[in-house]
Amino acid sequence: MRILVPFDATAPKSRLSSLLTDAERREFADAMCHDVVAAIRSAGHDPTLLATDNVDGETPVLVDDRPLTTAVNDALADASLPVGIVMADLPLVRSGAIHRLVGREDDVVIAPGLGGGTNALVIRHPDFRVDYHGGSYRKHRSIATEADASVGTVDSFRLALDVDEPADLGEVLLHSEGEAADWLRDAGFSLDETGDRAAVTRETGDR
Amino acid sequence: MRILVPFDATAPKSRLSSLLTDAERREFADAMCHDVVAAIRSAGHDPTLLATDNVDGETPVLVDDRPLTTAVNDALADASLPVGIVMADLPLVRSGAIHRLVGREDDVVIAPGLGGGTNALVIRHPDFRVDYHGGSYRKHRSIATEADASVGTVDSFRLALDVDEPADLGEVLLHSEGEAADWLRDAGFSLDETGDRAAVTRETGDR
Numbered sequence: 001m002r003i004l005v006p007f008d009a010t011a012p013k014s015r016l017s018s019l020l021t022d023a024e025r026r027e028f029a030d031a032m033c034h035d036v037v038a039a040i041r042s043a044g045h046d047p048t049l050l051a052t053d054n055v056d057g058e059t060p061v062l063v064d065d066r067p068l069t070t071a072v073n074d075a076l077a078d079a080s081l082p083v084g085i086v087m088a089d090l091p092l093v094r095s096g097a098i099h100r101l102v103g104r105e106d107d108v109v110i111a112p113g114l115g116g117g118t119n120a121l122v123i124r125h126p127d128f129r130v131d132y133h134g135g136s137y138r139k140h141r142s143i144a145t146e147a148d149a150s151v152g153t154v155d156s157f158r159l160a161l162d163v164d165e166p167a168d169l170g171e172v173l174l175h176s177e178g179e180a181a182d183w184l185r186d187a188g189f190s191l192d193e194t195g196d197r198a199a200v201t202r203e204t205g206d207r
Numbered sequence: 208m209r210i211l212v213p214f215d216a217t218a219p220k221s222r223l224s225s226l227l228t229d230a231e232r233r234e235f236a237d238a239m240c241h242d243v244v245a246a247i248r249s250a251g252h253d254p255t256l257l258a259t260d261n262v263d264g265e266t267p268v269l270v271d272d273r274p275l276t277t278a279v280n281d282a283l284a285d286a287s288l289p290v291g292i293v294m295a296d297l298p299l300v301r302s303g304a305i306h307r308l309v310g311r312e313d314d315v316v317i318a319p320g321l322g323g324g325t326n327a328l329v330i331r332h333p334d335f336r337v338d339y340h341g342g343s344y345r346k347h348r349s350i351a352t353e354a355d356a357s358v359g360t361v362d363s364f365r366l367a368l369d370v371d372e373p374a375d376l377g378e379v380l381l382h383s384e385g386e387a388a389d390w391l392r393d394a395g396f397s398l399d400e401t402g403d404r405a406a407v408t409r410e411t412g413d414r
Binding site: 015096097112114115116117134135137138155156157158159160164165170171174175191193194196197198 | 341342
C-alpha cells in the first residue's frame with residue numbers, strides 16, 4: 001500500500017524548543033521520520049513523504065507547503081485507494097504496528113494519538129477527507145460516518161505515541177532502538193525514572 | 208487464566224485530588240476496576256481482586272494491605288502458573304487487549320504503561336517476581352532476563368493508559384463507553400479539545 005508520511009521539513013517540533021535548538025529539532029525530526037519510513041518499508045509498504053519542503057534521501061517526496069489538512073486532502077483527491085497516512089513523529093512504530101494498521105479491512109482505519117489526535121489512517125472510501133485541526137480523532141469518526149464509511153481503530157501504543165512535548169522523549173528512550181533514540185543518546189539525553197513518569201535529563205558540559 | 212487485579216480499596220488515585228474528593232476518587236476507582244474486571248471476564252478469563260481491603264461484589268477478593276510489590280509477590284508464590292496481573296486503573300481495556308496479552312507465549316509478557324510502568328503481566332516462569340517501584344518496565348525486563356525467562360511485550364494503547372493524572376481523564380471520555388466514562392459524565396465532566404491534548408472540564412453549579 002502507498003503510505004503518505006506528512007513531514008514538517010521547515011520548523012518542526014516547536015514544543016520541544018525548551019530542550020532543543022532549531023537545528024537540533026530538525027535533526028531529531030529527521031531521525032523520527034527515518035524510523036517511521038523504515039517501519040513502513042519493513043512492513044512491505046511504499047512510503048512517500050508529503051513534506052513542506054524538499055527532503056534529501058531515497059524516499060519519494062511530494063512537496064506541499066500549505067497547512068497539513070489542505071495538503072493531505074489534495075493528495076487524497078489524487079490518490080488511488082487504499083492509501084495510508086502515517087505521521088512522521090512516531091518513533092516507536094515498528095513493522096508490527098503497520099501490519100496491524102493495514103490489516104484491518106474497514107473503509108477507514110484510525111490509529112488514535114494520545115490526547116485525541118489521529119496518528120495514522122488507512123482510507124478505502126473515496127468520500128473520506130481529513131481534518132487535523134483540534135480533536136481530530138472524533139472529527140475523523142464523524143466524517144467517516146457522514147460518508148457512510150465503516151470505521152475501525154487500531155489499539156497500538158506505538159502508533160499512539162507522537163512526540164510533541166519533553167515528557168514524550170522518555171518513551172523514545174524506553175521503547176525504541178531506532179535513529180531517534182540514537183540521536184537522543186548521542187545528544188546527551190538519558191532516562192530519569194525518579195518521578196511518577198519517566199523523563200529525560202541532558203548531560204551538560206563538553207561532549 | 209487466573210488474572211490478579213491489584214486494587215487500592217483504601218485511598219486510591221491521590222493524584223486526582225485536585226479534581227475529585229476522597230469519596231469521588233473511591234467511586235471512580237471502583238468504576239475503573241469494574242471495567243477491567245468486565246474486560247477480563249468478557250475475554251473468558253478469571254479475575255481475582257488483590258485488594259487492600261474487602262470489596263463488595265461478585266469478584267473473588269484476596270485481601271492484603273501490604274505494599275503492592277510485596278502483596279503481588281506473595282500471591283505469585285502461591286499461584287499456579289500461568290497467571291496474569293492486570294492493574295485496576297485501565298478503564299480503556301476491552302476483551303481484545305486481554306486476548307492479545309494472554310495470547311503471547313513468552314515466559315513473561317509485559318504490557319508497558321505510559322511513562323515506564325508496567326500495566327499488565329502474564330507470568331509463566333516460576334522464578335519471576337515483580338518490582339513495581341519506579342521504572343518497573345525496565346526492571347521487569349531485567350528480572351525476567353536474570354531468571355532466563357523469555358520476554359514479550361504487548362503493543363496496546365488501551366493497556367498502556369493507566370489513569371493517574373487529570374490529563375488522563377480525557378482519554379477515558381474519548382475511548383471508553385464503560386462505567387468509568389459513565390461515572391465521569393454523570394459527575395459533570397466533559398471533553399475540552401481546545402488545547403494541544405484533550406482535557407476535561409467540569410460543569411459547576413447544581414446537577
